[in-house]
Amino acid sequence: MTFAASDAASGAPAGSFAAARLPFAGQNGVHVALKILIAGGFGVGKTTLVGAISEVRPLRTEEQLTDVGTGVDDLDGVERKTTTTVAMDFGRITFPDGITLYLFGTPGQERFWFMWRDMVFGAIGAVVLADTRRLASSFSSIDFFEEHNTPFIVAVNCFDGAKRHTTRQIRTALDLDPRVPIVLCDARRRDSAKHVLTTLVQHALDTDTR
Amino acid sequence: MESPKERRIGSDAGPLVRPYALTGGRTRPQGKRLDLVTILVATGAVSDEWARMSRDQRRLLELCRTPHTVADLTSQLDLPLGVVQVLLADLYRQGLLEEHAETPLTARPDPRLLQRVLDDLRSL
Ligand SMILES: Nc1nc2c(ncn2[C@@H]2O[C@H](COP(=O)(O)OP(=O)(O)O)[C@@H](O)[C@H]2O)c(=O)[nH]1
Numbered sequence: 001m002t003f004a005a006s007d008a009a010s011g012a013p014a015g016s017f018a019a020a021r022l023p024f025a026g027q028n029g030v031h032v033a034l035k036i037l038i039a040g041g042f043g044v045g046k047t048t049l050v051g052a053i054s055e056v057r058p059l060r061t062e063e064q065l066t067d068v069g070t071g072v073d074d075l076d077g078v079e080r081k082t083t084t085t086v087a088m089d090f091g092r093i094t095f096p097d098g099i100t101l102y103l104f105g106t107p108g109q110e111r112f113w114f115m116w117r118d119m120v121f122g123a124i125g126a127v128v129l130a131d132t133r134r135l136a137s138s139f140s141s142i143d144f145f146e147e148h149n150t151p152f153i154v155a156v157n158c159f160d161g162a163k164r165h166t167t168r169q170i171r172t173a174l175d176l177d178p179r180v181p182i183v184l185c186d187a188r189r190r191d192s193a194k195h196v197l198t199t200l201v202q203h204a205l206d207t208d209t210r
Numbered sequence: 211m212e213s214p215k216e217r218r219i220g221s222d223a224g225p226l227v228r229p230y231a232l233t234g235g236r237t238r239p240q241g242k243r244l245d246l247v248t249i250l251v252a253t254g255a256v257s258d259e260w261a262r263m264s265r266d267q268r269r270l271l272e273l274c275r276t277p278h279t280v281a282d283l284t285s286q287l288d289l290p291l292g293v294v295q296v297l298l299a300d301l302y303r304q305g306l307l308e309e310h311a312e313t314p315l316t317a318r319p320d321p322r323l324l325q326r327v328l329d330d331l332r333s334l
């Protein structure tokens with residue numbers, strides 16, 4: 001098989017795969033990919049946070065299929081399967097040293113846990129976004145990451161006009177382990193989003209038991 | 211079996227093709243677990259299946275001339291993740307794609323990598 005286009009950037013001759021296996025510098029391909037999960041209830045600021053700090057791309061996934069097909073190749077079965085498209089928040093930060101950091105945002109409700117289960121393996125950790133006006137919407141995300149031993153932090157999105165609480169009050173309300181960091185943030189601001197992510201990565205390093 | 215093309219409907223109706231018609235109705239990838247951040251690259255192996263491959267599979271192989279993550283591939287094809295995972299697993303099984311050796315996914319990233327990301331984020 002050959003490809004028509006020549007791969008000038010990586011210096012590959014036209015129609016050759018050769019260069020694809022060589023390590024290359026710069027933006028030509030992804031070489032180290034790490035991921036951070038952004039969780040939290042609807043309207044808590046996940047999309048805003050991802051957009052504030054990273055290059056946002058579309059990513060479609062689908063809600064659970066009703067698996068009524070009899071055989072894997074049974075097209076009749078396909079007809080009866082229901083899929084609902086869920087747009088996941090998807091952001092990328094490409095660093096000059098060749099690391100690409102991926103951010104994936106998904107609602108925290110239990111009915112989305114099947115997505116979290118797939119995504120949590122290999123993750124640096126998770127940011128649970130919380131809104132002080134409805135802290136309860138963060139409970140299920142916290143449950144999930146505690147259960148999966150995933151390093152996570154809680155980022156409290158300080159919406160304008162929302163009553164400010166101390167992090168101690170929030171920790172009590174969320175029944176949070178004293179080691180789990182809580183940060184206050186404004187998801188719209190890049191420096192704030194950056195602080196959230198660095199806090200998480202530091203926490204992941206601190207809790208690494210190897 | 212009808213070809214996916216025969217299933218085209220008006221663009222207002224959502225996807226042009228029922229997504230899982232592109233995979234022959236299969237909704238689960240076979241074999242290799244493909245994470246959103248698994249990096250895949252074309253092996254360069256020649257396939258006699260080329261002529262029978264779908265447009266999407268050829269596109270995936272072409273993109274993978276440079277290492278791409280599953281998430282990036284899914285985003286570029288604008289198909290649902292589950293569909294792309296099935297298509298990619300097929301290509302992987304045929305020896306046309308392999309995991310980019312630099313970073314096989316482990317349960318937790320290596321602390322040295324974490325430290326690098328931390329430094330990278332701080333210097334943003
Ligand atoms: N005042 C304020 N508004 C915010 C903040 N973060 C998000 N918003 C707004 O809250 C709404 C919901 O945010 P969004 O990111 O879509 O939440 P998502 O459902 O978790 O993705 C949007 O209208 C945002 O503009 C914040 O930190 N402060």
Ligand SMILES: [Mg+2]
Nearest residue numbers: 046047048089
């Ligand atoms: Mg959103």
